[in-house]
Amino acid sequence: MNDSFSIVGKKVFRQDAYAKVTGQAKFADDINFPGQLFAVMVRIASAHAKIKSIDYSEVINDSRLIKIIDHSNIPGNKLVGPIRNDQPIFCFDKVVTPGDVICMLIGENVDDLNKLKRKVKIDFEELPVLNDPLKSLEENSPLIHPEFENNLIIHYPLRKGNIEKGFADSDYIIEQTYRTAFVEHAYIEPEAVIAIPQETPNSVKIVGSIQNPFTCRKVVASVLNYPLANVRVIQAELGGSFGGKDDTMNILSARAAIGAMITGRPVKIKYTREESILESYKRHPYILNYKVGAKADGKITAMKIDIIADGGAYSSMSPFVTWRSVVQATGPYEIENVQTDVRAVYTNNPYTGAMRGFGSPQPIFAVESIMDELAIKLNITPDEIRRRNCFTSGSFTASGQKLEKHDVNLIKVLDTAVQKSGFKEKWIKYHSLQEFKSLEHKNLSFNDADSLILKEQDYLNNQNYLRKGIGLAVSYRGCSLGAEGIDAAAAYLSLQNDGSLFLLCGLSENGQGLRTTLSIVAAEVLGLTLDKIIYLDQDTSLIPDSGPTVASRATLMGGGAVKNAAVExxxxxxxxxxxxxxxxxxxxxxxxxxxxxxxxxxxxxxxxNELCALAYKKGISLSAMGWYKGPDVHWNEETGQGSAYFTYVYGCQVAEVTLNMATGEVFIDNLIAVHNPGRVINLLGAEGQVYGGVTQGAGYALWEEINSEKGFIKELNFDQYLIPTAKDVGKIKPYFIEGRDIYGPWGAKSLGEPTLELTAAAIANAVRNAAGKRFFNLPLNLEEIFLGKKLKAESLNRGSA
Amino acid sequence: MIPELEIIKPFSLEEAVDFLNDHPAEARIIAGGTDIIPGLMQGSKRFTGIKYLVDLQQIDELKEIIADSENITIGALLTFSQMINNDSLKNNFPLLVKSASTVGSVQIRNRATVAGNFINNAPCADSVPPLLVYNAKIKLLGVNGNYEMPLSDFLIKPYFTRLKTGEIVTQIILPKPKKEFIGDFYKLGRRRGVAISRITLAALIQIEDNKLGEIRLASGAVSPIGMRFFDLEQKYSGSVISDKLLKNISSDLGKEILKVTGLRWSSEYKVPVTQQAMYLLLERICSAHKQVK
Incomplete structure (x- = not known):
């Protein structure tokens, strides 16, 4: 920590904390406008169907209905999407997943509208449903979007060196397949948005729980066929997003905007939890095949990776999510020969898109698991196999990028985690125990219930039913968007002549603490105390488009912009x-x-304040717009080679678990998280990121799973979809290793996603250490551990989860 | 969505019973509301046609705890939080208090009542197995006055009890177990906080020297409703304690449960784990008994 800072790196309370904990902060559904109407969505219970006709005759004359809106009311684009325009605002020819919306009813009362929506008669013809992503590319598979020739959304190849030679040179080869689940962002605030017609003709204001106001504006403008300047998007306080309030919110905003422009009145859409989980996108389930070849000394000679990502019904962010996967799939290891193929495909499952981690938690789970398997095979400890292969300064990544111009301090990060946790000694001690076999004894035939009755020798006793395990995982992560897109951000600072300041950035406060972080950056440069700074609401009409608030880029890019403005x-x-x-x-x-x-x-x-008054008197401008642009990066789509990201961060987490062999329960006793975020701006905020990210990662490891039964989701609320509570995760201890970096404010880079992406891998390795056997399929829930498989209820009805 | 409802707040039991009898089809009692409110929100069929919710919170006698030498009698409105904080309940009925502390979250325990738990009679009602092994009786009030019934008779099948229209459960009578009874409660959920139980077990055993005296075993969640295993209890009462015996009891419990439930999607997991958990529970109880001696 650099002592020359007056505020950077200290523990600073969030500026918005008081309003939030006292309930004064206004979230989207707290905001209402005079004359406001509501809209409710109409869906059909099908995962794949051709819409034959829609009959509004039973509702059209009902006094409780003000307007029905469907695709025929859309003046501009009827289909939207970040890359491929394949997602309808309102479905017109087909539905391709049960979350799809055919039309919406507008009226004064939500309860009335919910009654009326059952009277919209939709005639549809069921089409064959595709749920298995492994079957998506088969010749006779149903086409989800017939306008494309097959169900392939994207294929990223990466070729480095000579894969055959790499395997031929190896002494050991391991090949394994891992699977991860659909998971839900589980933001505490369900979606809500209000569209308000403006006095200027053909212009609309949107206020909502929107993660990316500029992306939202682009979508709304394209759907309404308005110039961008005619759409003003203001972000309400956001009750969590984690990447989840992007596409869904853009589409909801567009629907509300159409409704508002047609009725001439404000229109609010607010979702129940069930609707939120039904319609919003999820994290991609991956099927990951990894083949690794290594020399007897542990040096990896080749890695061959084949990944299928279930994109669900729409392409959404799949091309970006899977691109990060192809860049980072080998983990932070220098490998001469790499062949990676990542494919995202369509199915009739819920669509998948951005979620904290963004294509990294899945490959990290696989590669970090197989690294442990390799260590066990070579009879060395997991930290040692990593030390022998991991990136150091000047290493070349799988995409042939030389790691330079930043501290490649992974070994320091790893060593710190190993030392703080006593990893090596514990791992050896727990590993010496026998493989835990009793869980696999039942291969049940349901005709033979007697096999469920335990024999005397099957019983575990109070002395032996618990076991300890320790596991680690490392990761590296490209900061910001990389070769995904344009990478620049703006900030506006306006000093007042009494020395107070207001500040606005083109990136959003999504609950991550950005307001406080950026205020600290301005305060440090100008020598202000934080109580002099007012952070303004995010508003697309007041600040330049700074891209989306994603990819753990806000501190790096937004902080860079604020610093530039403050320095000016x-x-x-x-x-x-x-x-x-x-x-x-x-x-x-x-x-x-x-x-x-x-x-x-x-x-x-x-x-x-005297200085500001003086400057004002002398006619010197006290305001400035700061702009920060990342250096250029490039990517070759055919070979998967290039400088994917302009800088990287490194992390290592060590989990200690207790495995209950009588029940399959895993309890996380403690978790040490060591991260290099470049520079810590707000220590309290940074620690908060670790606590939140690790807990969310623990959920991914042990509990969270959306089951798509023929496209239908069983877990539509938190009685069925289980996220960890404070009681479910033991002590989390963060450590920060700062590095020297030339980018971002004083070298501050990324932390939000790095804290989550490797947690499940560390936990899975700890379970491996305890059980003496590997579990390949997330989440490692009770049945996965106890029976080595998932058990699913036959019915979608609610019941004991 | 919650339909429009009228909330009735009677000040006496008589008033409440009268109102319930005047509106037999349309009135329903609300105590803590932790089942009925989510049920209404979900549009559950169990709560359709309700026009009046009769809120009993004004009736103080439903909140009393009365102890005498034989019994502790608790009012039907006692919440789980109140139960957890009551020393006399803690000392005399530790299994019940332990189960209460595993119900939902702090917020739910502050609202939810023990009587509501068994009147709702969900398979996973956490407090039911302990109430059953303590031989709890309940006191009901109807138009024809008060009467008592063992809880085990009151519970019929999931979400059904012998509660008649117009009746109120007023009290739960808990007979104090004799000193030599020792027991424990076990709950398995998918997580540790705010968890719906997948398996609950309660065992209360009289141990004399190295022999089992009276045995009382109950399960929840793994059986269709919280239930006792009277046949099993009788079979093993009087047996000499051995490791093998405890395993036999546990395996027999597995068989009994399979008999009741048949094979369900979850049996492959729940049946072996229930046996294993019961064995660990019995082993702990017996070794705790040795330590006390």
Whole structure:
């Protein structure tokens, strides 16, 4: 930690904390407008069907209905999507998953509308349903979107070196297949948005729980066929997003906007939890085949990776999500010969898109599991196999990128985690125990219930039913968007003539603490105390398009923009003081605690508010727009080679678990998380990211799973979809190893996603250590551990989960 | 969505019974509301046609705890949180208090009542197996006055009891077990907090020297409703304690449960784990008994 900072790196309370914990913060559904109407969605119970006709005759004259809106009311694009325009705002020819919406009813009362929606008669013809992504590319598979020639959304190949030679040179080869589940973001606030017609003709204002206001504006403008400037998107306080309030919210905003423009009144859409889980996208389930060849000394010679990602019904972010997978699939290991193929495919399952981690938790689970298997095969400890292969400064990644211009401090991160946890000794101790076999004894035939009755020798006793295990995982992560897209952000700072400041950035506060982080950056440069800073609401009409708030890029890019703006203002103020105090042009000032000091010949001092008043009087501009653009990166789509991201971060987590062999329960006793975020701006915020990310990662490891039964979701609320509670995860201990970086504010890079992406892998390795056997399919729930498979209820009805 | 309802707040039991009898089809009692409110939200068939919710919170006698030498009698409105914080219940009925502490979350325990737990009679009602092994009786009030019934007779099948229209459960009578009884409660959920139980077990055993005296065993969640295993109890009462015996009891419990439930999708997991959990529970009880001696 650099002591020369006055506020950067300290523990700072969130500026919005008080309003949020006292219930004063206004979330989208807390906001209402005079004359406001509501809209409810109409769906059919089918995962794949041709719409034959829609009959509104039973509702059209009902006094409780103000307007029916369907695809025929859309003036602009009827289909939207980040890359491929394949998702309808309202379905018109087919439905391809049960979350699909055919039309919406607008009226004054939601309860009335919910009664009316059952009277919309939709005649449809069922089509064959495709649920297995492994069958998506088969010749006779049903086509989800017949406008494309097959169900392939994207295929990313990556070729490096000579894979055959790599395997031929190896002494050991391991090949394994891993699977991960659909998971739900589980943001605590369900979707809500209001569209308000504006006085200027053909213009609309949107207020909602929107993660990416600029993306939302683009979608709404394209659907309404309006210029971008005619659509103003304002973000309400966001009750969690985790990547989840992007596509879904853009589409909901477009629906509300159509409704508002047609009725001339504000239209609100708010989802119940059930609707939220039904319609919103999930994290991609992956099927990952990994083949690894290594020399006897542990050096990996070749890695061949084949991944199928279930994109579900729409392409959404699949091309970006799977691109991150192809870049990072080998893990942070320098491997000469790599062949990776990642394919995303359509099915009739819920569609999948962005979620914290974004294509990294799945391959990390697979590669970190197989690294442990390799270590066990070579009779070395898991930390050692990683030390022998992991990136160091100047290493080349799978895509042939040389790691430079930042601290490649993975070994330091790993060593810190190993030392803090006592990993090596514990791992050896627990590993010496016998493979835990009793769980596999039943291969049940349901005609033979007697086989469920335990024999005397089957019983575990109170002395032997619990076991301990320890596991680690490492990861590296490309910061920000990389070769996915344009990477730049804006911030606007406006000092007032009394020394107070307002600040606005083109990136959003999504609950991650961005307002506080960016305020700290401005406060550090200008020497302000934080109570002088007011952070404005995100508003697309007040600040330039800065891209989406995703990819753990807000501190790096937004912080860079704020710093640039603050430095520009500070330079003007310094120049003013040089003139006022008759100093040399290169005079050095300190800005701290609302004071500006000069220590050269004859110390001088001025309070910050006096300085601002002076500048104002002299006609010097006290505001500035900061812009921050990442360096160029490039990617070759055919070979998967290129400088994917301009900088990277590194992490290592160590999980200790207790495995209950009598029940299959896994309890996380403690978890040590060591991360290199570049530079910590707010220590309290950084620790919060670790606690949240690890807990979410633990959910991914042990509980969370959306089951798509022929496309239908069973887990539509939190009675069935289980996220961890505070009681379910033991102590989490964060450590930060700072690195030197030339990008971002004082080298601050990324932390949000890195904290989550490797947790499940660390837990799975700890379970492996305890059980003496590998579990290949997330989540490692009771049945997965106890029976080595998942058990599913036959009915979609609610019951004991 | 919750339909429009009228909330009736009677000040006496008589008033409540009268109202319930005047509106037999349309009135339903609400105590903590932790089952009925989510049920209404979900549009559950069990709660359709309700126009009045009769809120008993004004009736103080339903919140009393009365102890005498034989019994502790608790009012039907006692919440799980109140139960957890009552020393006399903690000392005399530790299994019940342990089960209460595993119900839902703090917020749910602050609202939910023990009587509501068994009147709703969900398979997973956490407090039912302990109430059954303590031989709990309940007191009911109807138009014809008060009467008592063992809880095990009151519970019929999932979500059904012998509660008649217009009746109120007013009290739960818990006979204090004799000193030599020792027992434990076990709950398995998918997680540790806010967990719906997948398996609950309660065992209360009289141990004399190295022999089992009276045995009382009950399960929940793994059986269609919370239930006792009277045949099993009788079969093993008087047996000499051995490791093999405890395993036999557990395996027999597995058989009994299979008899009741038949094979269900979850049997492959639940049946072996129930036996294993019962064995661990019995082993712990017996070794705790040795330590006490």
């Amino acid at each position: 203002i500070r330079n003007r103020l310094e120049k003013l003081l040089v003139d006022e105090w008759n100093l040399a042009g290169d005079a050095v000032f300190t800005f701290a605690n609302d004071k500006v000091k000069y220590f050269g010949g004859g110390a001088k001092e001025i309070s910050f």
